[in-house]
Amino acid sequence: MGKNKEVLKGKRIELIYCADEHTNLKPGNKGTILFVDDTGTIHPQWDNGSMLGLVPNVDSYKLIENN
Numbered sequence: 001m002g003k004n005k006e007v008l009k010g011k012r013i014e015l016i017y018c019a020d021e022h023t024n025l026k027p028g029n030k031g032t033i034l035f036v037d038d039t040g041t042i043h044p045q046w047d048n049g050s051m052l053g054l055v056p057n058v059d060s061y062k063l064i065e066n067n
Contacts, residue, residue: 005036013044016060023052030064 015029031044040056054061 008033008036008042012064013042013054013061014064015046015054016062018052018054018059020052020059023050024048025050025052 011033013031013033015025015027015031017027018025025046025048029046029048029050031046031050033042033044035043037043037053041053042056042061043051043053045051
């Protein structure tokens with residue numbers, strides 16, 4: 001996981017699915033990955049201001065080209 005953590009930093013992502021029913025994030029929201037923690041949770045800065053992390057094997061996203 002160590003190498004992957006640094007490889008993902010700064011990459012742009014698009015949300016496909018988030019299991020958190022209380023979030024305002026919707027499929028299609030985009031963000032930039034700030035870091036990946038030791039549990040594998042991806043912590044993006046979402047373009048809408050949210051800081052909600054994505055849990056591996058629960059939430060889903062895709063990498064997109066930097067714009």
